[in-house]
Amino acid sequence: xxxxxxxxxxxxxxxxxxxxxxxxxxxxxxxxxxxxxxxxxxxxxxxxxxxxxxxxxxxxxxxxxxxxxxxxxxxxxxxxxxxxxxxxxxxxxxxxxxxxxxxxxxxxxxxxxxxxxxxxxxxxxxxxxxxxxxxxxxxxxxxxxxxxxxxxxxxxxxxxxxxxxxxxxxxxxxxxxxxxxxxxxxxxxxxxxxxxxxxxxxxxxxxxxxxxxxxxxxxxxxxxxxxxxxxxxxxxxxxxxxxxxxxxxxxxxxxxxxxxxxxxxxxxxxxxxxxxxxxxxxxxxxxxxxxxxxxxxxxxxxxxxxxxxxxxxxxxxxxxxxxxxxxxxxxxxxxxxxxxxxxxxxxxxxxxxxxx
Numbered sequence: 001x002x003x004x005x006x007x008x009x010x011x012x013x014x015x016x017x018x019x020x021x022x023x024x025x026x027x028x029x030x031x032x033x034x035x036x037x038x039x040x041x042x043x044x045x046x047x048x049x050x051x052x053x054x055x056x057x058x059x060x061x062x063x064x065x066x067x068x069x070x071x072x073x074x075x076x077x078x079x080x081x082x083x084x085x086x087x088x089x090x091x092x093x094x095x096x097x098x099x100x101x102x103x104x105x106x107x108x109x110x111x112x113x114x115x116x117x118x119x120x121x122x123x124x125x126x127x128x129x130x131x132x133x134x135x136x137x138x139x140x141x142x143x144x145x146x147x148x149x150x151x152x153x154x155x156x157x158x159x160x161x162x163x164x165x166x167x168x169x170x171x172x173x174x175x176x177x178x179x180x181x182x183x184x185x186x187x188x189x190x191x192x193x194x195x196x197x198x199x200x201x202x203x204x205x206x207x208x209x210x211x212x213x214x215x216x217x218x219x220x221x222x223x224x225x226x227x228x229x230x231x232x233x234x235x236x237x238x239x240x241x242x243x244x245x246x247x248x249x250x251x252x253x254x255x256x257x258x259x260x261x262x263x264x265x266x267x268x269x270x271x272x273x274x275x276x277x278x279x280x281x282x283x284x285x286x287x288x289x290x291x292x293x294x295x296x297x298x299x300x301x302x303x304x305x306x307x308x309x310x311x312x313x314x315x316x317x318x319x320x321x322x323x324x325x326x327x328x329x330x331x332x333x334x335x336x337x338x339x340x341x342x343x344x345x346x347x348x349x350x351x352x353x354x355x356x
Contacts, residue, residue, distance in 0.1 A: 038064060042073040045080060054084035075107035086116055095120035095133075102136075111137055115146040118153060127157035152179045156186060164190035164197075181221055181228035185236050188217040192239060195246070211243045218243075234260050234267035241276055254280035274299055275308035282315060289319045 045060035061077040068074060082097030098117030101107045118133035134150040134157075155170030167190045174183040195210035221228065221236040241256035257280060260273035278295040285292050296319075299312035313332060320329035 034068070038068045038071045038073050041068075042077060045077065049080050049084070054087070058084055070105070072106040075101050075104035075110055075113075078104065078107070079110055079113045082113065082116065086120060089123075091120040091123045095124070098133075111140075111146055115150060118150060122153050122157060125160070127160045130154070130157045148174060148176055148179065152183060155183065159186050159190055162193070164194050177227045181224050181232045184217045184221040184224075185232055185239070188214040188221070188236065188239055191217065192243060195243075208247070211247060214243050215240060230264050231267050231269070234264035234269035234273070237264070238269040238273050238276070241273065241280075245276060245280060248283075250280040250283045253277075254284060271299070271303045271306045271308045274302075275311055278312060278315060282319070288323050293319050 041060055041064045045057045045064065048054075048057035048060060058081060061081050064071070064077045065074045065081075078097050078101035082094045082101065085091075085094035085097060095117050098113045098120065101110050101113040102117065107113065114133055114137050118130045118137075121127070121130035121133055131154050134154045137146050137150040138154065140147075151170050152174050155167050155174070158164070158167035158170060168187050171183040171187050171190075174180055191210045191214035195207045195214065198204075198206035198210060218236045218240040222233060222240070225233065237256055237260040241253045241260070244250070244253035244256060254277050257273040257277035260267075261270055261277060264270060274295070278292060278299060281292040281295055282289065293316065296312040296315045300309045300316070303309050313335070317329045317332035320326070320332060
């Protein structure tokens with residue numbers, strides 16, 4: 001009897017083992033099939049993406065993340081979904097996909113998603129979010145492909161957040177020829193803003209020191225004529241003049257402003273540089289201000305639709321006043337007051353009209 005029971009139990013165990021083995025094989029086969037399907041889907045979507053067919057690639061990648069959300073391929077699929085939106089400048093929608101990519105269990109190594117996600121936030125002017133997105137790239141010193149660009153855009157983000165010391169710290173590490181000119185410009189702009197802060201705090205030594213540091217960066221920038229775009233060089237030249245003007249060094253200011261006008265006359269900085277050259281000339285001159293008057297008349301003729309023409313007109317009226325030609329001063333200023341002018345000049349024009 002005992003032998004019969006033992007035999008029955010043995011047969012039962014064998015049947016159980018066979019059943020489990022069958023289920024295990026079935027599960028393994030299903031897993032293999034799923035892996036093959038998701039790999040095939042990813043390969044198909046990637047081919048569409050590389051062929052610039054975002055419509056079909058989006059369909060495939062969306063199907064992949066919907067059907068196999070935990071797959072190792074899902075993270076990269078989110079990245080490609082984000083890139084198609086990024087290329088269409090749909091930055092807010094794109095950054096959602098990039099964040100899904102980096103937050104996926106298999107997405108920690110997707111450095112591209114961190115970079116483009118950060119760049120989306122930068123374009124959307126959410127500068128703190130951009131800094132936060134770039135941070136993993138910057139902290140990973142072994143990652144070199146996007147490291148410098150992440151540092152660069154973090155520096156610009158700090159500047160826009162008015163965290164000027166952080167901006168200087170980050171931008172000072174940039175070395176690539178492509179990014180160096182703009183980095184130097186924003187380093188100088190940061191020092192300039194720190195000088196203005198020191199001025200408000202009545203710290204004249206700090207103010208002077210920050211202006212010197214700004215000029216050091218700008219001097220370096222203005223030597224990069226072979227790699228820097230003209231608008232960057234002109235912006236740097238304009239800012240250089242401003243640092244001198246703020247310190248009442250009108251001769252160096254005049255020279256810097258005129259260098260912009262003569263070297264980069266078609267850039268957006270040229271009208272303001274010429275106007276500032278005229279203002280510097282005014283403080284360098286005495287009556288009858290012949291050369292200064294010629295500059296302001298030239299500005300009105302060259303830039304009739306630009307705001308600087310109003311400022312130039314104001315100085316023309318002001319010079320007539322200083323030359324005791326009160327009638328001409330009144331006529332000039334009355335003509336200005338009838339035009340569309342900014343509050344920046346309106347109260348000054350009214351002031352001189354009352355004096356006249």
